[in-house]
Amino acid sequence: MVVGDGTTAVTRDAPPRAYDCTIAAAPATFxxxxxxxxxxxxxxxxxxxxxxxxxxxxxxxxxxxxxxxDLVAPP
Known part of the structure; x- marks a missing residue:
């Protein structure tokens, strides 16, 4: 997931670049x-x-x- 300029993009095989922060976590924990x-x-x-x-x-x-x-159940 790349966050920048008010947008978020999920990328696969993103080109190499210097990231400010990388997070390693299990999917459920994330x-x-x-x-x-x-x-x-x-x-x-x-x-x-x-x-x-x-x-x-x-x-x-x-x-x-x-x-x-939103986890509110519909009426």
Whole structure:
């Protein structure tokens, strides 16, 4: 997932470039943190995710970058 200039794009086999932040996480863990179901600090403390790159602290803003689906059941 590449976030920049107010847009997000999911890419496969992206061209090599210098990324500010890379996040390594299991898919389920990534979704739980992204959708704000699990606090990111709890996942970090348990070793469930890792951030790297030039600006790894940007990983703490993951919940702000991914829209949470509306989980309200229809009437």
């Amino acid at each position: 979704l739980l943190v992204s959708f704000r179901r699990t606090p990111i600090w709890k996942v970090i403390a348990r070793g469930g995710t890792r951030a790297g790159g030039r600006r790894p602290w940007l990983a703490t803003r993951l919940g702000e970058l991914v829209a949470t689906p």
